[in-house]
Amino acid sequence: MPSQATIISIANQKGGVGKTTTAVNLAAALAAARVPTLLIDLDPQGNATSALGYEKKEGGSILGAVRDAEDLAGKAIATRIANLSLIGAETDLASLEVELQRKENYLHQFKKHFAPLAQGGKYRAILLDCPPSLGLISMNALAASNTYIVTMQCEYLAMEGLGQILKVAGSLKDAGANPDLELAGILLTMYDARTNLSRQVEDEVRKHLAGKVFKTTIPRTVRLAEAPSFGRTIFEYDPFGPAAAAYKALGKEVAKALGLKE
Ligand SMILES: Nc1ncnc2c1ncn2[C@@H]1O[C@H](COP(=O)(O)OP(=O)(O)OP(=O)(O)O)[C@@H](O)[C@H]1O
Ligand SMILES: [Mg+2]
Incomplete structure (x- = not known):
């Protein structure tokens, strides 16, 4: 029997917290670890598509499948990266x-x-790279997923937004819309080891949500902010830097936690 794919939403209703950066680079990390991976851009902003170096193509997104029952599998393009396919925006x-x-x-x-x-x-x-809202796109993504990752920027009040997304996912589970939905983990992004704030946020989140926070944290680096404008993953743009090392470690952690490797 062919193996089932695990569907993973990258979600947070808060904007600019590293969802797309994580979706693109985690997808690339899994692909590099020989996990055949498909990235689906669900955000009308299309940031995952352009960060990976592809253009928005008319008829190329999931829209036609939902609207007119068009075939979705045929919309996936093989990217230049081995084991990584994309359905863009x-x-x-x-x-x-x-x-x-x-x-x-x-x-x-x-x-x-x-x-x-x-x-x-x-x-x-x-x-699934979700948009920054809890509208029907994100709800559909969570309802279709086996698991989800919440990215969280290490900043003041970040915990408040976290409560909201965990509650929505919990209610999808409890109301029977997706009874098996599990949190894969919370990922701390844009971590700046030089600031007290990053450390305080990390301590607080790890204390309140023990066992639900990925060991790997993603550092704030200029390279990570630059890579999308060149349409490159961090592994292509700065392969030996700390951000590439972090996303590689995250790939390992996720693959192990979700049993993605045979
Ligand atoms: N670890 C990081 N270090 C430095 N810059 C980062 C890092 N992660 C993301 N960025 C930058 O911060 C901005 C927001 O990141 P990203 O687009 O990944 O967030 P998002 O949650 O997908 O945003 P949106 O809610 O708009 O979809 C981008 O310009 C991105 O390049
Ligand atoms: Mg995004």
């Missing part, structure tokens, strides 16, 4: 939220379309 993706509202079974649209991708045997991990 398109300009019209902004209308996806409205398309979902119109559907009868509006919470389970992604689940319906992603299931054949997950069961086809081609991928072992499917990463």
Whole structure:
């Protein structure tokens, strides 16, 4: 029997907390560890698509599958990176939220379309880069996922936003929309070891959510902020820097925790 892919949402309703940076570089790290991986850009901003160096292509996103039941598997493109495929964004993706509202079974649209991708045997991990809101796109992503990663910027009040996303995911689980949904972990991003604030946030999160925070933290580095403008992953742009090492370590941690390697 072909192996099932594990579907992983990268989510946080808060903007600019490292979701896309993590989706792209974790996908690349898994691919480098020979885990066949598909990255799906669910954000109308299309940042994951451009960060990986691809253009928004009309008809290239998941929109057509949801709106007109077009075949989704055929939209995945093999990227230049071995073991990494992409379903990108398109300009019209902004209308996806409205398309979902119109559907009868509006919470389970992604689940319906992603299931054949997950069961086809081609991928072992499917990463979903979610937009910064808890609208129907993110809800559908969480409803379709086996697990989710919440990225969190090490800053003042970061814990407050965290409560909200954990609550929404918990209610999807408890209300039966996705009874098996589990938190893979909270990922601390943009960590600056020189500031007390980063350390304080880390201590607080690890204390309150013991065992649910990834050991790996992602440092704040200029290279990581620059890489997307060149359409390159951190492994291509600064392969020997601390950010590449961190995302490689995260890839290992995630692969082990989720049993992604045969
Ligand atoms: N560890 C880091 N060090 C330095 N810059 C970073 C780091 N992580 C992300 N950035 C930069 O911070 C900005 C926000 O990151 P990113 O786009 O990954 O967040 P996001 O949560 O996906 O944002 P949005 O909510 O808008 O989708 C980007 O310009 C990105 O390049
Ligand atoms: Mg993003």
